[in-house]
Amino acid sequence: MGKIFCLMGKSSTGKDTIFKKLSEDEELALDTIVSYTTRPIRDGEEEGKEYYFVGEKRLKELTAAGRVIELRAYHTLYGVWKYFTVDDEQIDLEKRNYLIIGTPESYERVKAYFGPDKVVPLLITLDDGVRLQRALDREKLQENPRYGEMCRRFLADSEDFSAKRIEEAGIRNSFENNDLEHCLSELKQYILKVMK
Numbered sequence: 001m002g003k004i005f006c007l008m009g010k011s012s013t014g015k016d017t018i019f020k021k022l023s024e025d026e027e028l029a030l031d032t033i034v035s036y037t038t039r040p041i042r043d044g045e046e047e048g049k050e051y052y053f054v055g056e057k058r059l060k061e062l063t064a065a066g067r068v069i070e071l072r073a074y075h076t077l078y079g080v081w082k083y084f085t086v087d088d089e090q091i092d093l094e095k096r097n098y099l100i101i102g103t104p105e106s107y108e109r110v111k112a113y114f115g116p117d118k119v120v121p122l123l124i125t126l127d128d129g130v131r132l133q134r135a136l137d138r139e140k141l142q143e144n145p146r147y148g149e150m151c152r153r154f155l156a157d158s159e160d161f162s163a164k165r166i167e168e169a170g171i172r173n174s175f176e177n178n179d180l181e182h183c184l185s186e187l188k189q190y191i192l193k194v195m196k
Contacts, residue, residue: 001095004032004114005105005191006100009124010157011150012135014177015101016050018124021184023099024076033100034113036062039081041149043142045049051083062086070102070109074156087109093118097195103160104169123166123174123189130178 007022009015023032038059038133047053059082062068071084085106091098093114102110102120112117132154139145159165173190177183 001118002079002095002097003194003196004091004093004100004104004110004119005111006097006119006160007123008102008104008107008120008171009126009177010128010131010161011153012124012131012138013124014134014183015124017180018177019099019101021180022191023060027186028188029097030099030191031039031090031096033085033098035083035085035100035102037081037083039083040078056158056195059084069113072103072104072106072189074153077146077152079153080101086114100188104165104171105160107171108169120191121169121173122190123171124177124183125174169176 005022005192007015007019023030034048035051036054036059036076038054038056039055041047041051045051045094059071061069062084064073069085069087071081071082073080085100085102091114093139099102100110106120107119134151135154136147139147163195175183175186
């Protein structure tokens, strides 16, 4: 039976880079689950790679069909942006293991949907000062930097990833990303151990 490894962490902890590296690791052979979002596509993102970028109409259709596994809504400076996971035939736990990016809230909902023995949390941590600098450096590279939204996300993470929230979600293991290669090595060994 396969597992869904749910990669979580505050903004700018390196989740996207770690997700890419783990999904490219041939020994792990993890399939990715592409989530959906109603937010605008960012510079450098590709449709169907980071996310499926959809409108509210498509979200309503998927919800009406009972295919939305979990949904998170964020009140941003640019309106409400929604991120969600859909039962869209990407997942076959009889044959494969998967990697998805989420939050403690989405992890709990995916776990409730598929069963607690099928979903494994991978929490990435990093010092807040380092995260803030990374976020600022990344935002500067955007054609139209959204510094206000960057700050909102940074502050919202304090609540979404509070120690209480992590404990309530039953997340026990974390992986510090001070050194990317070391963090990836620890994650890989842990994933291989869980898959055995």
